[in-house]
Amino acid sequence: MTGTANIRELITRNIRTSGIYLAFIAIIAVFAIWTDGKLLSPGNVTNLVLQYSYILILAIGMVMVIIAGHIDLSVGSVVAFTGAVSAVVVIRHDMPWWVGVLAALGVGSLIGAWQGFWVAFVGIPAFITTLSGMLLFRGLTWVTLDNISLSPFPAEYQNIANGFFNGVLGGNGYDVFTLVVFAIALLGYFYSTYRTRRSRIAYEQPVEAFPLFIVKLVVVSFVVMWFAWQLANARGLPFVLIILAALIIIYSLVTQRTVFGRHVYAIGGNLSAAMLSGVKVKWVNFGVMLNMGILASVAGVVFSSRMNSAQPSAGNMFELDAIAACFIGGAAVTGGVGRVTGAMVGGLIMAVMSNGMSLLGVDQSMVQIVKGLVLLLAVAFDVYNKRRAGAR
Known part of the structure; x- marks a missing residue:
């Protein structure tokens, strides 16, 4: 098979994954032009990064839920409830900030286990279980906060979502530390990508031509270091970006390189085949829901830190943004398909559109209309691709 044929096959088999990156670039370019460059300004x-980090954290967990063939409608309420628990511990009871974080994570774990029990062992569909959870945990948020907002958090807690590494290695008008961190991360990406390519060649799997491979690395390097330069020229490296990057790396490895990850894909792709193959379906489903509860509590801590308060209405509609990010990023409605990186790109597409329209002064109602249409088109594209594949 020629290099050209290999490239054509890769594009055909992964048209949606490839297309989402091109769409992301196109959306950035359009809004950069419309906003006279304001979209891409360092600030x-x-x-x-700061405003949409919690949605991206939720999308990491949500994509695993969707891959397994489920959906979670409760994450917005869990964000509110865990943020409320943290606020009560830290603000009302004057405990150290880290105790509030641990309390939120503990409650999130219990919530994930609670919902995982009903989904995995009782057999109630996740849609119904989490719809119940959406109401239950919103009500518990109101009870916990006595239906009032709690603020302010101590400075250490606020720094979780609002703090920066800046000036660690010095710099003349820019933060050198940020550039160094991104450069090291880029070297790690090069090494991982090169190893993956060599492995695919060893197993006689199709790969792109070497010149195209080099071009891809150059483009990625340019984009990553441009992003690093923008951060370095603003306030430095956000703490929350480090948290998000760590979660992306960990969950990418979990979904792609572990037995648990393969079992999640197997359950979503073909439940009957997974059961016949010896996959412990109940425990895998329990683990998926437990994980979603934990990540929702992480998002709850980040959001309450960002807002410097716990609010009864916190997390409203977050579940829809997280679900939309996953579907726009390539997850299949029927399960079995999706990637963490795709969900991140889908979330960033939503973030860029929302931010770009905000800079243009577009009314919030129109923003919701556009986001709804984008989600509909993304799912319609998925259905179209499946029908075309079935026809062949």
Whole structure:
């Protein structure tokens, strides 16, 4: 098979995954032009990271839920409830900030286990279980906060979502530490990508031509270091970006390189075959829901830190943004398909559109209309691809 044929096959088999990156670039270019470059200014790039980090954290857990063939409608309420628990511990009872974080994570774990029990062992569909959870945990948020907001958090807690590494290695008008961190991460990406390519060649799997491989690395390097330069010229490296990057790396490895991850894909792709193959379906489903509860509590800590308060209405509609990020990023409605990186790109597409329209002064109602249409088109594209594949 020629190099050209290999490339054509890769594009055909992964058209949606490839297309989402091109769509992301196109959306950035369009809004950069419409906003006269404001979208890509150092300050705005930093704000994008800070304002949408909690949605991206939720999307990491949600994509695993969707791959397994489920859906979780309760994450917005869990964000609110865990943030409320943290606020009560830290603000009302004057405990150290880290005790509040641990309390939120503990409650999130219990919530994930609670919902995992009903889904995995009782057999109630996740849609119904989490719809119940959406109501239950919203009500518990109101009870916990006595239906009022709690603020402010101590400075250490606020720094979780609002703090920066800046000036660690010095710099003349920019933060050298940020550039160094991104450069090291880029070297790690090069090494991982090169190893993956060699492995695919060893197993006689199709790979792109070497010149195209080099071009891809150059483009990725440019984008990553440009992003690092923007952050370095604003306020430095956000703490929350480190948290998000660590979660992306960990969950990418979990979904792609572990037995548990393969079992999640197997259950979503073909439940009957997974059961016949000896997959412990109940425990895998329990683990998926437990994990979602934990990540929702992480998002709850980040959001309450960002807002410097716990609010009864916190997390409203977050579940829909997280679900939309996953589907736009390539997850299949029927399960068995999706990637953490795809969900991140889907979430960033939603973030760029929301932020870009906000900079243009577009009414919030129109923003919701556009986001709804984008989600509909993304799912329609998935259905179209499946029908075309079935026809062949």
